[in-house]
Amino acid sequence: MILTEKETTALKELQTQEKICMDHYNLCAASAKDQGLKDLFSQIAKDEQDHYRVLGKLMEGEIPALPESRLDSSSYHPAAAYDSTSNQGDKQHDEILCSDSIGNEKMVSSDYNAGVFRFGSSDVRKVLNRIQTQEQQHAEMIYKYKQQNGMTASC
Ligand SMILES: [Fe+2]
Ligand SMILES: [Fe+2]
Numbered sequence: 001m002i003l004t005e006k007e008t009t010a011l012k013e014l015q016t017q018e019k020i021c022m023d024h025y026n027l028c029a030a031s032a033k034d035q036g037l038k039d040l041f042s043q044i045a046k047d048e049q050d051h052y053r054v055l056g057k058l059m060e061g062e063i064p065a066l067p068e069s070r071l072d073s074s075s076y077h078p079a080a081a082y083d084s085t086s087n088q089g090d091k092q093h094d095e096i097l098c099s100d101s102i103g104n105e106k107m108v109s110s111d112y113n114a115g116v117f118r119f120g121s122s123d124v125r126k127v128l129n130r131i132q133t134q135e136q137q138h139a140e141m142i143y144k145y146k147q148q149n150g151m152t153a154s155c
Contacts, residue, residue: 002061003059003061004120007120013111018108021108024101026041028097029045033093034081040141040145043070047070047138051131054127058127066131078145078149091149102143112128115128
């Protein structure tokens with residue numbers, strides 16, 4: 001598959017974004033207070049690494065298979081880590097990480113949505129569409145974690 005210059009630039013921009021996502025989640029995994037949330041962030045970081053790799057393959061003209069997301073958002077049921085007796089500073093800290101991450105996923109998801117329209121190949125569009133779905137699932141799992149832990153403010 002031969003990409004146009006515009007298509008290559010679009011892939012490069014998405015890949016830069018994925019690198020930032022990967023770094024963001026690795027940092028969040030290191031910083032989160034609750035082990036369950038650390039685990040969630042670590043798994044998402046690996047998905048972002050897959051996205052980065054798949055975009056690299058597309059840039060080389062290949063149509064790679066996108067691996068399944070490491071966690072299935074519909075069967076993700078996080079345990080409650082925080083209640084009224086918990087350290088509220090820790091809870092607030094983790095809530096900020098969650099809200100920040102959901103905001104990032106929203107942004108990245110809309111970048112994929114815009115990106116899809118720039119490609120001539122329906123195979124490329126399908127790969128980008130699947131990545132976008134995984135980004136939405138990342139946000140959904142973090143949303144579930146927030147709900148389960150009484151972190152209801154915004155996002
Ligand atoms: Fe991603
Ligand atoms: Fe994501």
